[in-house]
Amino acid sequence: MSENNINITLDVWRQDGPADKGRFETYEAKEISTDSSFLEMLDVVNERLIDDEKMPITFESDCREGICGTCSLMINGQAHGPNKGQATCQLHMRTFKNGDHITVEPFRAKSFPIIKDLAVSRAAMDKIQHAGGYITVSTGSAPDANLTPVPKEAADMAFDAAACIGCGACVAACPNSAAQLFTSAKVQHLNLLPQGQSERWMRVEQMVDTMEDYFGTCTNHGECYEACPKEISLDFIAFMNRDYVKAKIKNRKLAGQN
Amino acid sequence: MTATMEPSTKVTSPRLDSKVPETDDIANMWENHKFSMKLVNPNNKRKFTVIVVGTGLAGSSAAATLAELGYNVKAFTFHDSPRRAHSIAAQGGINAAKNYQNDGDSVHRLFYDTVKGGDYRSREANVHRLAEVSVNIIDQATAQGVPFARDYGGLLDNRSFGGAQVSRTFYARGQTGQQLLLGAYSALNRQIESGGVEMHNRKEMLDLVVKDGHTAGIVTRDLLTGEVESHSAHAVVLATGGYGNVYYLSTNAMMCNVTAAWRAHRKGAFFANPCYTQIHPTCIPASDDHQSKLTLMSESLRNDGRIWVPTEFDDSRMAKDIPEGERDYYLERKYPAFGNLVPRDVASRNAKTVVDEGRGVGPLKNGVFLDFADAIARDGAETIKAKYGNLFDMYQNITGENPYERPMRIYPATHYTMGGLWVDYHLMTTVPGTYAIGEANFSDHGANRLGASALMQGLADGYFVLPYTIGDYLADKLGDGIVPTDDPVFKEAEAQVADQTNKWLSVNGTKSPEHYHRELGKIVWDRIGMARDQNGLEKAQDEIASLEEEFKTNVRVMGDNTSMNTELEKVGRVADFFELAKLKARDALVRNESCGGHFRVESQTEEGEALRDDENFSHSAAWEWHDESTEQTKHEEQLEFKHVKLSQRSYK
Numbered sequence: 048m049s050e051n052n053i054n055i056t057l058d059v060w061r062q063d064g065p066a067d068k069g070r071f072e073t074y075e076a077k078e079i080s081t082d083s084s085f086l087e088m089l090d091v092v093n094e095r096l097i098d099d100e101k102m103p104i105t106f107e108s109d110c111r112e113g114i115c116g117t118c119s120l121m122i123n124g125q126a127h128g129p130n131k132g133q134a135t136c137q138l139h140m141r142t143f144k145n146g147d148h149i150t151v152e153p154f155r156a157k158s159f160p161i162i163k164d165l166a167v168s169r170a171a172m173d174k175i176q177h178a179g180g181y182i183t184v185s186t187g188s189a190p191d192a193n194l195t196p197v198p199k200e201a202a203d204m205a206f207d208a209a210a211c212i213g214c215g216a217c218v219a220a221c222p223n224s225a226a227q228l229f230t231s232a233k234v235q236h237l238n239l240l241p242q243g244q245s246e247r248w249m250r251v252e253q254m255v256d257t258m259e260d261y262f263g264t265c266t267n268h269g270e271c272y273e274a275c276p277k278e279i280s281l282d283f284i285a286f287m288n289r290d291y292v293k294a295k296i297k298n299r300k301l302a303g304q305n
Numbered sequence: 306m307t308a309t310m311e312p313s314t315k316v317t318s319p320r321l322d323s324k325v326p327e328t329d330d331i332a333n334m335w336e337n338h339k340f341s342m343k344l345v346n347p348n349n350k351r352k353f354t355v356i357v358v359g360t361g362l363a364g365s366s367a368a369a370t371l372a373e374l375g376y377n378v379k380a381f382t383f384h385d386s387p388r389r390a391h392s393i394a395a396q397g398g399i400n401a402a403k404n405y406q407n408d409g410d411s412v413h414r415l416f417y418d419t420v421k422g423g424d425y426r427s428r429e430a431n432v433h434r435l436a437e438v439s440v441n442i443i444d445q446a447t448a449q450g451v452p453f454a455r456d457y458g459g460l461l462d463n464r465s466f467g468g469a470q471v472s473r474t475f476y477a478r479g480q481t482g483q484q485l486l487l488g489a490y491s492a493l494n495r496q497i498e499s500g501g502v503e504m505h506n507r508k509e510m511l512d513l514v515v516k517d518g519h520t521a522g523i524v525t526r527d528l529l530t531g532e533v534e535s536h537s538a539h540a541v542v543l544a545t546g547g548y549g550n551v552y553y554l555s556t557n558a559m560m561c562n563v564t565a566a567w568r569a570h571r572k573g574a575f576f577a578n579p580c581y582t583q584i585h586p587t588c589i590p591a592s593d594d595h596q597s598k599l600t601l602m603s604e605s606l607r608n609d610g611r612i613w614v615p616t617e618f619d620d621s622r623m624a625k626d627i628p629e630g631e632r633d634y635y636l637e638r639k640y641p642a643f644g645n646l647v648p649r650d651v652a653s654r655n656a657k658t659v660v661d662e663g664r665g666v667g668p669l670k671n672g673v674f675l676d677f678a679d680a681i682a683r684d685g686a687e688t689i690k691a692k693y694g695n696l697f698d699m700y701q702n703i704t705g706e707n708p709y710e711r712p713m714r715i716y717p718a719t720h721y722t723m724g725g726l727w728v729d730y731h732l733m734t735t736v737p738g739t740y741a742i743g744e745a746n747f748s749d750h751g752a753n754r755l756g757a758s759a760l761m762q763g764l765a766d767g768y769f770v771l772p773y774t775i776g777d778y779l780a781d782k783l784g785d786g787i788v789p790t791d792d793p794v795f796k797e798a799e800a801q802v803a804d805q806t807n808k809w810l811s812v813n814g815t816k817s818p819e820h821y822h823r824e825l826g827k828i829v830w831d832r833i834g835m836a837r838d839q840n841g842l843e844k845a846q847d848e849i850a851s852l853e854e855e856f857k858t859n860v861r862v863m864g865d866n867t868s869m870n871t872e873l874e875k876v877g878r879v880a881d882f883f884e885l886a887k888l889k890a891r892d893a894l895v896r897n898e899s900c901g902g903h904f905r906v907e908s909q910t911e912e913g914e915a916l917r918d919d920e921n922f923s924h925s926a927a928w929e930w931h932d933e934s935t936e937q938t939k940h941e942e943q944l945e946f947k948h949v950k951l952s953q954r955s956y957k
Contacts, residue, residue: 082592109558177498181491186370189448196459206452
């Protein structure tokens with residue numbers, strides 16, 4: 048064995064379809080290069096399974112550089128694995144030692160139904176976005192971009208929220224399967240900007256209400272922040288809660304004026 | 306199999322009507338043309354259905370804008386959510402001729418730079434329009450809440466990018482693509498919520514359906530259930546990205562593919578300039594055979610890093626053990642004026658030259674050093690960290706090496722494809738009613754794309770060009786219904802898709818689709834990569850054809866067609882890459898000149914620069930599909946340069 052290669056044992060969740068009960072299966076992954084990424088290790092395992100005429104493990108990934116949010120996986124019980132601020136695709140095998148035993152599961156949450164093996168549906172997150180994750184501005188109707196200065200601090204903070212890649216690790220890590228960190232990032236990205244003010248109160252109310260239709264309740268564990276590959280701050284949840292309470296009053300007032 | 310050398314005809318094929326307005330007033334051409342195009346009355350727009358395939362920057366912006374105008378839009382993505390498209394990975398920025406920095410930028414300058422940067426192989430009229438609408442994109446994105454970088458006064462910041470002499474690039478830290486896509490996706494979400502867009506996630510387009518010479522719709526496969534469905538429309542817009550993954554290793558995402566565009570090609574859409582590919586010089590080299598993709602690092606690193614290799618061949622010493630006198634700073638040596646900042650294609654080719662010579666570095670000897678030692682000694686590690694900290698971290702995460710202590714290793718990788726479906730000034734392909742936008746078309750970048758121009762073009766097409774031009778086609782269709790999906794044209798296409806799917810499952814060979822993709826990529830990279838010659842291209846055609854034969858008879862596709870099956874998805878995409886690769890080799894062979902990203906060894910200046918042959922090759926080559934046993938026919942669109950003077954690039 049080359050000095051850069053390790054042998055590991057994988058316990059992988061296999062489930063043939065949404066209706067299947069599912070089970071763990073064990074695979075010996077030998078001679079794995081420590082320079083390869085975790086997903087490349089799974090690629091190798093899959094090619095070997097195909098060589099043996101066995102079904103490869105279904106998992107999802109796309110950009111493999113930590114920005115598209117497609118990859119998921121609970122690795123040894125942690126969403127996106129042990130390293131902070133990384134998506135699964137950025138995790139490299141040099142994090143592990145020869146002889147390690149690694150458990151690989153899908154993101155587990157009631158609102159993320161399993162499609163097959165390690166692939167889950169995160170469609171519920173899109174529903175929250177549909178409910179108000181936008182500023183109403185039809186193409187062509189925008190004023191000059193420099194008409195409204197945005198204080199740098201506000202722009203930077205909005206950016207910190209906008210960095211969310213919508214992977215769902217926050218939901219998977221949460222004991223309640225709550226989506227507060229995701230939703231707050233999406234709400235506050237727009238609510239912090241001058242452009243987002245017209246719809247601020249409608250946005251937060253609609254998005255939070257939709258979130259509650261699909262996801263669990265936040266009880267301030269903070270596991271979401273620990274798992275977040277973009278290290279989105281818990282402060283955004285506080286901002287969102289503040290806006291939500293205000294919105295409940297303001298929206299009624301606005302309605303009463305009509 | 307040896308391709309015949311086709312001489313240039315020097316006349317535009319009658320099959321390629323560019324629809325460029327006949328005027329010398331390029332500054333007002335688009336404005337005047339908008340007035341002369343037919344309009345669809347606002348109340349009639351709801352009578353038309355438009356399909357948009359792909360939801361990256363081009364597709365999301367087009368789908369949202371068409372729905373805002375009142376059209377019925379059906380949008381398709383094979384991802385689980387529109388937000389995952391690979392536009393999201395663009396780092397650098399987006400150009401716009403705003404001249405906010407008061408440094409002399411203008412629409413004309415952006416137009417000029419883009420035509421010149423494309424090495425005079427693009428269509429002037431399209432590029433000028435691109436430069437015009439660039440300013441509207443920034444307004445639109447800002448209003449949507451895209452958090453562009455700002456200065457302390459709260460106004461938008463710009464930087465100079467990719468060798469431009471003005472600061473016209475807007476950016477959002479290192480993730481401009483993600484932020485612009487989230488903007489377009491938010492506009493799309495508003496239309497999904499209001500019912501203007503019917504969104505189809507996890508459905509892959511597998512055929513374009515044409516009836517009586519006009520677009521009728523598409524056939525899709527549901528990636529969760531395997532179900533084959535027909536979708537009918539008055540027009541189809543393809544926004545399905547480029548074909549860079551034909552190289553297997555590229556900076557593209559794992560799922561990027563040419564399938565939708567290729568299936569349209571097989572139904573009559575001409576495919577233009579497939580030999581044009583951009584190779585980006587600053588990527589992290591592959592670490593082993595199992596490498597699945599390559600990661601790009603911003604080329605801003607070349608501002609402070611010095612590129613070198615050992616003077617000795619097959620030198621395995623650590624960088625720190627190689628004395629100054631035994632280092633070859635080859636870019637500084639060969640190009641004293643530009644040094645490490647020569648354009649992308651020049652930097653890439655020179656890296657290939659030294660690695661091919663046997664002077665590559667790293668465990669696989671497949672890279673060159675990018676060394677920050679001098680910059681750290683000069684400016685201090687803190688300054689370098691402030692400038693490039695995130696890139697250094699990314700490098701260290703991927704390679705396990707600390708670039709503050711030892712030089713980075715870099716090597717070029719495929720990054721963007723300038724060729725694509727041929728489109729006219731209206732962005733319509735040669736199939737009436739089928740449009741191609743964004744990287745999927747061929748129109749604006751010629752033979753080489755400038756940095757920060759891909760995001761600009763995708764959004765220009767989707768927000769500000771297609772929504773106008775599509776009306777000119779649809780206006781004549783008022784009163785025409787869509788072709789019902791039980792029409793024989795749809796039923797035949799569905800049967801063909803289902804049949805092909807079952808065929809793949811029954812080959813029962815021995816090697817995975819991934820294996821054949823990887824092997825194909827090696828041929829394409831070696832023979833149709835950074836430097837091409839006649840001998841290699843002829844060999845490539847033979848090698849690709851024989852590997853394709855093996856692939857078709859020996860591929861092993863596990864699983865079934867009734868649940869999620871990524872192997873089955875992959876095999877069809879690899880099959881289309883094989884066909885594209887053959888055409889790419891042929892296009893590269895026939896274009897016996899060097900231009901931009903297409904470097905023919907036979908055609909270079911004494912200094913080794915790309916040497917164009919304007920006499921014979923000032924045209925776009927658009928290929929017409931016939932059938933699997935007949936080679937495509939080449940059509941030429943002659944390019945006229947009335948507003949930009951042709952010149953030879955030099956970076957000495």
